[in-house]
Amino acid sequence: MIEFFKNWIEVVNFPELMSGFKLTVELTIISLLIGFVLAVVLAIATESRYKIFNIPSKIFVFYFRGTPLLVQLFLIYFGSGQFRDELEAVGLWQYFREEYFCALLGLTLNTGAYTAEIFRKAIQNVSSDQIEAAKAIGMSRFNIFRRVVWPRAFRFSLPSYGNEAVFLMQATSLVSLITLIDLTQSARNVIKVNFAYFEVFVAAALIYLVFSSLIVFIFKRIEKYLPNI
Amino acid sequence: MTLAVGLCAMVLAVFFGLASAIGRKSENYFIRLLIETYTVVIRGVPELIIILLVYYGVPILVASVSKSLGYPVELNLNPFVAGFITIGFIYGAFAAEVFRGAFAAVATGEVEAAHSIGMNKKQTFLRVELPQALRYSLPGLANIWMVLIKATSLISVISLYELINNARIAVNNTSLSFTFYFAVSLIFLLITIISIWGQNKLENHNRRTGFEP
Secondary structure, three states, rough: OOOHHHHHHHHHOOHHHHHHHHHHHHHHHHHHHHHHHHHHHHHHHHOOOHHHHEEEEEHHHHHHOOOOOOHHHHHOOOHHHHHHHHHHHHHHHHHHOOEEEEEEEHHHHHHHHHHHHHHHHHHHOOHHHHHHHHHOOOOOOHHHHHHHHHHHHHHHHHHHHHHHHHHHHHHHHHHHHHOOHHHHHHHHHHHHOOOOHHHHHHHHHHHHHHHHHHHHHHHHHHHHHOOOO | OHHHHHHHHHHHHHHHHHHHHHOOOOOHHHHHHHHHHHHHHHHOOOOHHHHHOOOOOOHHHHHHHHHHOOOOOOOOOOOOHHHHHHHHHHHHHHHHHHHHHHHHHOOOHHHHHHHHHHOOHHHHHHHHHHHHHHHHHHHHHHHHHHHHHHHHHHHHOOOOHHHHHHHHHHHHHHOOOOHHHHHHHHHHHHHHHHHHHHHHHHHHHHHOOOOOO
């Protein structure tokens, strides 16, 4: 039994897998953070009275939720090549030709859209009596949002948000198709050398499992830490 | 082709989901453990890895197991079959969650009433619980269908003749990559819109009796 494990660890080139894992973690964390900011902005914009905020953000959310992430990534990475001249004129081409930037952009926009839906439902779920009470005291709209609506909405959204974070981690494996070397791609690289499909993919799956459990654990701790409003 | 894979996978997912939901009620500890593991693993591991694992790994597994049994079997998985089985398997775990909620939503009073008439467990399940649970599970299942259809785009990775590959061919020929990928995304959006419309119709059909307990 121990022999089996030793053999397995030798075959699976863990250091190389770990370097790919590092990229996965980076992508997940950065897209999560930027996506969070984007999602809050989008959630507010979708609920706004003014059509100029309302309509573009609704279209944005509908588009990014309705199309597969793979298509979105391809669109940004391969598709920007068609607009190379225009982008060069604006000076953005040097960013769009790098895979890292394209992957980050695609992941952030996608997770921003999904998270915006979560936040929107959470904001709607805040009971209106509290908001009316705040209005009666005379709080400005911004203050109402900051002190009454947002804490409750954030707490409400935490379970679904944790779920979405796990989906984000799973989605980072797609960037391997844009020639970025994340965990999935480094697993395939190891396999190109030693052809141990099963062992290496199982090892990669285990690493993903551990990471996703970590994410779930972190979100549960955040939930406990916040006061129960 | 996307739709064909999607439909087959959805059927499989419903099957796995129902099986898991029923299995959860089982008194056998090992069956429940198996189903819990199934759900946890699927939720933690990316779909791409599972697809690659199944497509490359299963033939190897089958070959090595059957070789040790002295009966060499060469299995070459058709990408279509491998694709839809894997995706059905993955979304079966999500469907299990949906069915779990749906079964919990069935009024226990009805189950007790059925028991008091004298129906045994299998009969109560088939005649009382299952139809009602299916009604309650529809919104969740429609959600899963949306996600599933997008996941079928992943099968292009194992070179299935599919929507994205067509776009890739067009791109290679004309280098108008943005236009074509954008067209692909519009097609997916169209599928999404049609699915939403279908889902609304189904829900209205479900409500037609006008009785909401």
